[in-house]
Amino acid sequence: MVGYLFPGQGTVRVGMGAWLRRNPVARRVLDAFDERLSRPISPICTRGPLDRLVSTEHAQIAVTACNLATHAVLADEGYEPHVVAGHSVGELSALYAAGVLDLAEVARLVELRARLMARIDVVGGMHAIMGLEVAQVEEMAMWATAPDEPLVIGLENAPGHVVVSGHIGALDRLAKLATSASKIVELAVGNAFHSPLMEPAVPAWTEAVETALMSPPRVPVVPNVTAEPTLDLLAIRRALIAQLTGRVLWTRTVAVVDAMGPSVEVGDSKVLAGLSRRSGARCLSMAEPGTLRRLAREVAA
Structure with a gap:
């Protein structure tokens, strides 16, 4: 088995x-x-x-x-x-x-x-955030979120491998906040899956x-x-x-x-x-x- x-x-x-x-x-x-x-x-x-x-x-x-x-x-x-x-x-x-x-x-x-x-035609996307813990990414996502521009953790893939999902505007703001990440990778997906x-x-x-x-x-x-x-x-x-x-x-x-x-x-x-x-x-x-x-x-x- x-x-x-x-x-x-x-x-x-x-x-x-x-x-x-x-x-x-x-x-x-x-x-x-x-x-x-x-x-x-x-x-x-x-x-x-x-x-x-x-x-x-x-x-x-x-x-x-x-x-x-x-x-x-x-x-x-x-x-x-x-x-x-x-x-x-x-x-x-x-x-x-x-x-x-x-x-x-x-x-x-x-x-x-x-x-x-x-x-779904709302403009969204997903970014993999490397080298940070879930709690750190959650806090950054909260600060990057704006009215009608949500951003959440969509996937906890592995330690130090978290995927955020949400509006493009919020993703751009998070990229400026996540300066301590070892790498940020834009995923080749059509929208913000596992998000509002x-x-x-x-x-x-x-x-x-x-x-x-x-x-x-x-x-x-x-x-x-x-x-x-x-x-x-x-x-x-x-x-x-x-x-x-x-x-x-x-x-x-x-x-x-x-x-x-x-x-x-x-x-x-x-x-x-x-x-x-x-x-x-x-x-x-x-x-x-x-x-x-x-x-x-x-x-x-």
Whole structure:
């Protein structure tokens, strides 16, 4: 048994999923996922162009397709998770792995989520703040916030790796305040995810989640907004809704999963494995050659 961590939107690149398309088991999942979308995502993953792939309406779907296909590879090798979590939109993939959502519901929900978030026209963005603690960034975000220009911590990714999310004006003010940060990185995202600027998408997203066909989870799920393992289906629905505007508590999530045993990043990404290492946690990445052999040794140990 091993913990599964599913990556989110910031991990896309042209050519993603190439190794999955060479695997017959994974390829069947990619094809089945394409069939359930209004438009297949595989051609954009394979050929781009990059600006189209990284757009919100495509990136969330692309990463989900690769996550589910990678899950199929692990299942074919006989692995089952003992706990699951997903980073931002990766939470939908985690719910699939826990048996809460089937393939068709994941496709429907991720396509709607991407469309709702892409349509928000308020000018927002996200910056990664390196080298500062959460409390320091929170104070700076408070000072940078102005009326109708909110700024919040959107993601606690790892120690010294905090992402702020909000109005462009507030982000500019924070950049002038955060002189003690080791680095500030503007993220290539379409808007201020996990912030109050996502509020216009909440009503439609709430309706979709509340009416989604869900089954009780087979294994504990660690939602982003609570970082607490749960088998409660109502709590899972509420957390999935709250996540749209709420903070991703990934540092705490990684600690919870690591305390339960070894974990693996399930997708065509190495981002979560890197964040886990920053937190002192054990996590392999399925995007690394030879991971299945290393995973077998880790689980056996």
